[in-house]
């Protein structure tokens with residue numbers, strides 16, 4: 001997941017460079033960014049859930065990592081000089097001319113990659129559930145997300161520097177994308193090593209018992225989909241998820257350019273400010289997972305996270321253009337990082353509390369599916385709003401980001417409403433969203449199992 005998240009954002013700090021180098025307008029960049037989720041939205045993610053439940057973690061993980069490598073190679077070719085001037089490039093550039101041929105092929109590669117990435121996401125969640133069953137699952141999920149966030153931090157630091165690495169006078173998007181493609185290949189090999197370990201775990205647990213468990217509890221059935229879609233709680237969680245994440249991941253794509261435009265700084269300085277967003281989340285998410293395991297307050301964390309996000313996006317929309325200082329941008333970025341720890345740390349471990357255990361695998365895959373609809377549409381919408389709000393602006397350093405940022409803030413307001421609704425329902429119906437995952441006697445048991453005594 002570390003390398004996957006690095007690949008997702010490798011181009012984010014290079015928006016102005018790809019615009020100058022390959023002629024991608026903001027909406028072409030938006031279409032390219034949204035492409036990651038298109039095939040998932042058109043049903044691949046549901047299929048991925050079926051494949052995962054039928055074929056298991058090892059097969060699905062290897063397949064998803066291979067898809068990521070294949071998609072990355074296509075994207076690398078699309079943005080490289082090798083592709084320029086080929087018959088395919090000329091043909092792709094000849095229709096829908098506002099989207100250059102390189103952007104179309106890169107978007108296609110990103111679609112394949114996106115299938116692998118989301119499939120890997122549900123596979124990793126299932127693998128964590130398997131490896132940490134009855135233990136500190138929220139902490140384990142928090143650590144997994146923290147590692148992914150470190151990837152985003154790393155790529156925002158490395159990408160602009162790699163772009164200038166070969167030729168500082170003539171930077172190029174190719175070295176950073178090539179670097180991340182190589183990392184994905186290493187990721188595939190790492191997953192193959194994990195499959196050997198996972199086989200050993202199965203042998204220890206008794207493969208037969210495990211297989212029976214999986215079939216009994218997690219097999220994807222069409223009737224489960226109907227049950228999940230009929231659940232009001234599923235929709236509240238899914239809406240909160242799609243609204244919140246649509247104001248985070250698409251924002252991440254435009255953040256560096258937004259900071260450049262507001263502060264008049266170069267891409268490297270903008271990335272150096274923005275990279276504290278994922279690193280803040282990386283530090284705090286496992287800590288909050290630990291807190292949630294022991295103290296609870298999941299619904300409150302969701303509300304607080306949405307509130308912080310609204311404050312930050314409003315700051316970027318209304319305050320930063322008037323007071324363009326790096327410390328203000330930095331403070332808002334750090335605050336957004338705190339928000340991005342609160343919501344994921346509380347959201348994903350809350351799902352098992354409100355969904356029947358039998359539906360859990362399908363529930364995660366369907367929440368990802370709803371989320372992917374937002375993640376595919378919002379980068380496009382933001383690109384369109386940005387272009388429409390800046391008629392005649394051709395310099396990628398001169399965009400006015402007020403309207404896109406207000407749109408992100410309004411998503412936060414809607415997410416907050418769903419968070420409040422969830423907390424109210426929880427107070428009435430006692431789903432246990434505010435309760436800890438590990439009760440005192442469970443905790444004692446873990447300590448006993450580990451051969452320690454609790455004071």
Ligand SMILES: NCCCC[C@H](N)C(=O)NCC(=O)O
Pocket residue numbers: 008117118121145148245249344368371
């Ligand atoms: N491709 C990056 C987006 C990942 C979306 C994924 N479905 C997800 O929600 N992951 C959990 C997280 O908090 O990153």
